Amino acid sequence: GxxxxxxxxxxxxxxxxxxxxxxxTDSSSTxxxxxxxEPGAGLQLLTxxxxxxxxxxxxxxxxxxxxxxxxxxxxxxxTQTGDSAIYFCAEKQSxxxxxxxxxxxxxxLP
Amino acid sequence: xxxxxxxxxxxxLKIGQSMTLQCTQDMNHNYMYWYRxxxxxxxxxxxxxxxxxxxxxxxxxxxxxxxRSTTEDFxxxxxxxxxxxxxxxxxxxxxxTDxxxxxxxxxxxxxxV
Numbered sequence: 333g334x335x336x337x338x339x340x341x342x343x344x345x346x347x348x349x350x351x352x353x354x355x356x357t358d359s360s361s362t363x364x365x366x367x368x369x370e371p372g373a374g375l376q377l378l379t380x381x382x383x384x385x386x387x388x389x390x391x392x393x394x395x396x397x398x399x400x401x402x403x404x405x406x407x408x409x410x411t412q413t414g415d416s417a418i419y420f421c422a423e424k425q426s427x428x429x430x431x432x433x434x435x436x437x438x439x440x441l442p
Numbered sequence: 443x444x445x446x447x448x449x450x451x452x453x454x455l456k457i458g459q460s461m462t463l464q465c466t467q468d469m470n471h472n473y474m475y476w477y478r479x480x481x482x483x484x485x486x487x488x489x490x491x492x493x494x495x496x497x498x499x500x501x502x503x504x505x506x507x508x509x510r511s512t513t514e515d516f517x518x519x520x521x522x523x524x525x526x527x528x529x530x531x532x533x534x535x536x537x538x539t540d541x542x543x544x545x546x547x548x549x550x551x552x553x554x555v
Contacts, residue, residue: 336484363542374532374548375485382542420484429475429500430534430544432484 336433338421343439350408352436354421357402361423364397365430366406369418378406378419408438416440444468448533448547455523455554463518463550465533471545472538474516475500476508478529479549485532491516492538523554 336356344350356364365380381388381395381404388395394407408415418435425431449464467474472493477485477500487500491510505527507519516535520527533547 375546377543380542422484429487429490430477430485432477432486434482434484 336421336423336431338419338433338436340434341437341439343441344411345441346411346413348411350406350411350415350438350440352406352408352419352421352438354404354406354433355402356404356421356423356431358423358425358431359399359402361425363424364395364404365420365422365424366393366395366404367420367422367432369420369435371417375420411438411440413440413442446533446535446545446547448531448550450550451548452551453553455520455552457523457525457554459523460519460521461523461552463520463531463533463552465516465518465547466514467516467533467535467545468514469535469537469545470513471535472513473536474510475534475536475544476506476516476518477532477534478502478527479532480529488518488531520552525554528552528554 338354366378367375368378379390392409396405420435421433422430446467475490476488479485486502489508491497494513497508531550534544536544
């Protein structure tokens, strides 16, 4: 079956770069996404990448996709305390619903 | 545009009670989805709909029912609430023609005691 896996926790110092990793299993996925969720809040779409792309950059965010290894990563440059949140990787498959990972809790230390 | 509106935001139910979680979108989206998010977990798909009159089961449909009589509304029904249904419920929609972006509601936090 389809599954999306992420490491549960990541701590970085303010100003450093954060790299959050994700692996997925469905090779037919069309789009891959990164969502951010702050405590008690809904989901905020951060960025997405189409499956035929290798990289996408959007201000402080860089998404890398290795389709051969089914590996997706999100790099946040110059991480700030406001970046502390849970980050979810998700894939959209041919049936168009999203399959989510369990989320990575990013803690930014001063 | 309001986007995707969910009501209520919070609810406490007793075991065995029933309730309907409301979801409305004003973007004329064809696709609508219900997800649940358990503590420390990602979202899991309960039901989805590709258009009015059409619904289909997702990964975790047991204990729930849905209907889609209009394009705008996609209510989720819990008939006999159980503690295992304590969760945060998110409704989402997407155009169907452009599959990139899903719009999420702000969620309904349900506790069953």
